[in-house]
Amino acid sequence: MTTRTELLExxxxxxxxxxxxxxxxxxxxxVDSMCLLxxxxxxxxxxxxxxxxxxxxxxxxxDAADQDEDFVRGICKQWGVPLTAGRGDVRAFAGRxxxxxxxxxxxxxxxxLRQAAEAEGCGRIYTAHHADDNAETVLLxxxxxxxxxxxxxxxxxxxxxxxxxxxxxxxxxxxxxxxxQVPHVEDDTNADPGAASRxxxxxxxxxxxxELNPRAAEHxxxxxxxxxxxxxxxxxxxRRRTARAEVREGRVCLxxxxxxxxxEAVGPxxxxxxxxxxxxxxxxxxxxxxxxxxxxxxxxxxxxEGRLSLPHGVTARYCRRQLVLETRPQPLTTAxxxxxxxxxxxxxxxxxxxxPEGTGLALRARTPGESRAVAVGPCPPGGRLTLPGSRxxxxxxxxxxxxxxxxxxxxxxxxxxxxxxxxxxxRLGVDVKFLPEGDAxxxxxxEKNREADGS
Numbered sequence: 001m002t003t004r005t006e007l008l009e010x011x012x013x014x015x016x017x018x019x020x021x022x023x024x025x026x027x028x029x030x031v032d033s034m035c036l037l038x039x040x041x042x043x044x045x046x047x048x049x050x051x052x053x054x055x056x057x058x059x060x061x062x063d064a065a066d067q068d069e070d071f072v073r074g075i076c077k078q079w080g081v082p083l084t085a086g087r088g089d090v091r092a093f094a095g096r097x098x099x100x101x102x103x104x105x106x107x108x109x110x111x112x113l114r115q116a117a118e119a120e121g122c123g124r125i126y127t128a129h130h131a132d133d134n135a136e137t138v139l140l141x142x143x144x145x146x147x148x149x150x151x152x153x154x155x156x157x158x159x160x161x162x163x164x165x166x167x168x169x170x171x172x173x174x175x176x177x178x179x180x181q182v183p184h185v186e187d188d189t190n191a192d193p194g195a196a197s198r199x200x201x202x203x204x205x206x207x208x209x210x211e212l213n214p215r216a217a218e219h220x221x222x223x224x225x226x227x228x229x230x231x232x233x234x235x236x237x238x239r240r241r242t243a244r245a246e247v248r249e250g251r252v253c254l255x256x257x258x259x260x261x262x263x264e265a266v267g268p269x270x271x272x273x274x275x276x277x278x279x280x281x282x283x284x285x286x287x288x289x290x291x292x293x294x295x296x297x298x299x300x301x302x303x304x305e306g307r308l309s310l311p312h313g314v315t316a317r318y319c320r321r322q323l324v325l326e327t328r329p330q331p332l333t334t335a336x337x338x339x340x341x342x343x344x345x346x347x348x349x350x351x352x353x354x355x356p357e358g359t360g361l362a363l364r365a366r367t368p369g370e371s372r373a374v375a376v377g378p379c380p381p382g383g384r385l386t387l388p389g390s391r392x393x394x395x396x397x398x399x400x401x402x403x404x405x406x407x408x409x410x411x412x413x414x415x416x417x418x419x420x421x422x423x424x425x426x427r428l429g430v431d432v433k434f435l436p437e438g439d440a441x442x443x444x445x446x447e448k449n450r451e452a453d454g455s
Contacts, residue, residue, distance in 0.1 A: 003042075004038060004039055004042040004180060005039050005042050005043045005046075007035075007039065007165065007167075007168040007172060007173070007176060008036075008039040008040070008043060008164055008165070010167035010168060011156060011164035011165070011166070011167060012156060015156045015157060015162050015163075015164050016043065016164060017040070017043060017044055017047065017049050017051075017124065018047075018049070019047045019048060019049065020047065020048045020049050021044070021047075021049045021123070021124070022049060022050045022051075022052065022120070022121055022122050022123075023040065023044065023049070023050075023051055023052070023122050023123070023124045023125075023126060024051075024052050024053075024054050024084075024113065024116060024117045024120060024122040024124065024125045024126065025037050025040050025051050025052070025053055025054065025125075025126045026054055026055075026056075026109075026113055026125065026126065026127045026128070027053045027054060027055050027072055027076075028055070028068070028072075028187075029055070029068040029069075029071050029072045029184060029185040030128075030184055030185065030186070030187060030190075031173060031174060031177050031182070031184040031186075032128035032129075032130060032165070032170070032173055033127075033128040034075070034177070034182050034183065034184040035128065035165075035173045035176050035177055035182055035184075036126060036127075036128040036164070036165060037051065037053055037079075037081065038079075038176075038180060038182050039164075040126060041079060041081055050082070051081060051126075052081070052082045052083070052084060052116075052120045052122060053072065053076050053081050053082065053083045053084070054083075054084050054085075054086075054112070054113055054116045054117075054125075055068075055069055055072045055073075055083065055084075055085045055086075056085070056086050056087065056088070056108070056109045056112045056113070057069045057085065057086070057087035057088075058087075058088065058090045058105050058108070058109070059087055059088065059089055059090060059091075060090055060091065060101070060105070060189075061187070061188075061189065064187075064188065067185075068185050068187075069085060069087075071183075071185050072085075073085070075183055082120075084116045084119070084120060086112040086115075086116065088108040088112070090104045090105045090108060091104075093107070093108055102196055102197075102198075110161075113125050114160070117160065123160065124160060124162050125160050125161050125162065126162050126163075126164060127161060127162070127163055128163075128165055128173075129154055129163045129165065129166060130165040130166060130168050130169065130170055130173060131165075131166055131167065131168060131169045131170075131217060131218070131221050132169055132170040132202070132206070132217050133154070133170075134153045134154045134166055134220075134221050134224065135153075135206070135216070135217040135220040135221055135224075136198055136201050136202055136206065137153050137154060138150075138151055138152075138153045138220050138221075138223075138224050139201060139205070139220065140197065140198065140201060141153075147287065148227060148230070148231055148234075149231060151223075151224060151227050152224055152227045152228040152231050153220075153221065153224035153225075153228070154166060155228065166221075169217065169218075234265055234266055234269050235269055237263075237266050237269070238262075238266050238269030238270045238272070238273050239273060241258055241262055241266065241270055242254060242258070242270050242273045242274060242277070244258075245273075245274060245277060247277050247278075250278075250326060250327045251278070251324065251325070251326045251327075252274050252277045252278045252324070252325050252326075253322050253323070253324045253325075254270070254274060254322070254323050255321060255322055255323075256297050256318065256321050256322060256323050257321065258270070259271075259294070259297055259323065260297065260298070267294055268287075268290040268294070271285075271290050271293050271294070272285060272290070274323075274325050275312075275314070275325070278314065278325050278326075278327065279327075280312040280313075280314060280327065281312075284311040284312070285310070285311060289308075289310055289311065292308055293308065293310075293316055293323070296308060296316070296318050297318055297323055306318040307407065307408070310325075312327070313327055314326065314327055315327075315408070317406070317408055319406055319408075326408075332345065332346050332377070332378045332411075332412070333377065333378075334375050334376070334377030334378070334417070335375060335376055335377070336373050336374070336375045337350060337351075337352040337373075337374045337375060337376060337444065338352065339352050339353070339354070340352070340353065343376065344449065345376050345414055346412050346414065347412055347448055347449055348414050348426070348446055348447065348448055348449060349446075349447045349449060350376050350414060350444055350445065350446055350447075351444070351445040352374055352442065352443075352444055352445075353442075353443045353444075353445055354440075354441070354442065354443070355441070355443060356441065356443045357443065357445050358445050358447065359445070359446060359447070360443055360444045360445040360446040361416055361424045361426065361429075361430055361443070361444045361446065362430065362436050362441045362442075362443050362444075363416070363418065363423055363424065363430060363434045363435075363436065363441065363442045363443075363444070364434055364435060364436045364437050364440075364441065364442070365436070365437075365440035365441055365442055366442060372418045372419030372421075373418075373419065374416065374417070374418055374423075374442060374444070375416070375417045376414045376415065376416055376417070376444075377414075377415055377417055378411065378415060379396055379410055379411065379412075379413040379414070379415040379425050380396060380415065380422070381395065381396055381397040381400075381407075381410065382395055382396070382397065383395065383396045383415070383422045383425075384396070384422070385399065385422065385424075385425060385428060385429065385431045386431055386432050386433070387399075387428070387429045387430075387431070387432065388429070388432055388435065396410070396415075396425055396428065397410070399425075399428050400428070403427070403428070405427065413425055413426050413427055413428075414426045414446065416444055418434060421433075421434075424444075426446055
């Protein structure tokens with residue numbers, strides 16, 4: 001004997017609502033989501049819980065979209081199911097953000113679902129994605145070239161999103177709707193192959209594949225499941241090989257040898273893991289970025305440095321056999337030093353004094369009538385210093401190279417200016433023009449901030 005929850009029970013038990021739990025169900029009004037709402041309503045009532053319906057009006061179909069919302073409201077009232085509804089101007093949002101209408105609709109819809117779940121006290125959001133949806137997703141990702149991860153398709157769970165119908169086919173849901181007299185509405189755009197790429201795949205491509213093999217969707221899903229297992233194994237191996245990565249706020253460091261020894265399929269996963277550890281995530285990190293990083297590590301000679309600029313404001317450096325990913329620091333600007341008042345500037349704190357104290361830079365004292373203020377600012381690579389004992393001026397870039405100061409370090413060094421003239425650079429020295437004469441000095445005390453130690 002069939003029950004209202006028979007198709008639902010194909011999902012792993014941990015995917016289904018717990019005793020007394022309140023959950024959210026995304027409902028468009030179409031047959032798939034109305035069937036899921038019916039199933040979850042029966043399941044939750046039998047266990048002392050409750051399902052809340054959530055409907056988002058995309059405002060893409062004029063009066064038809066409003067009619068769908070009215071339909072969902074009516075059925076929820078009839079079934080005694082609480083409803084939360086929202087709406088958004090998808091086309092306007094797509095134009096502002098430079099997204100396709102499909103992408104914009106998905107972004108707004110899921111944002112609404114998460115907000116609704118929080119407002120309704122629901123820890124789980126259920127969607128009606130089924131086996132045919134999953135097969136179509138795998139094919140779309142194959143065509144788009146998303147790599148192994150895209151070929152794994154949908155999982156039963158992603159965060160707070162749950163998909164309990166992945167084990168059911170579209171045809172089974174249509175049979176369920178007929179058997180249990182589940183009302184639903186049809187979106188006219190679903191019958192238009194030109195309305196969306198998924199429509200074209202569902203209406204024209206999948207029927208051709210079923211002519212070759214009636215179980216085409218089933219076999220695609222089976223393969224996706226096998227690939228998901230392989231994907232998880234590769235991810236776990238990448239996690240193991242990056243376990244000893246050095247992680248600090250805004251910085252993650254991994255010995256290059258760990259990458260060079262990794263199997264070819266694991267190296268890119270290790271790099272993605274570093275982006276996770278850095279806290280910026282993997283979004284917008286594509287194969288072109290991963291390949292560039294791997295190539296930089298492979299070709300850079302020992303003792304030399306390579307640099308790459310990456311999405312999310314990340315800078316990658318290869319230095320001393322280490323791959324370092326850092327979030328780009330805020331640009332440093334020029335700031336005037338006030339006598340006796342400490343100034344935080346980048347990784348350092350500077351204090352202008354009239355006597356030596358601790359470590360710092362000593363400049364000649366201000367001469368009577370001199371109006372030039374002392375300031376700290378970025379270190380200019382093309383700026384020149386004539387240091388004591390040298391035969392002439394040399395660029396800051398050249399002086400840093402001679403002292404083994406990397407470009408990244410150089411860009412964070414405090415440069416001291418007297419008026420508009422470069423007077424000194426920390427770790428390099430004071431220009432002969434500004435060396436102290438006698439005991440009177442202007443001393444810039446320089447301390448490295450504690451959080452920057454060891455960077």
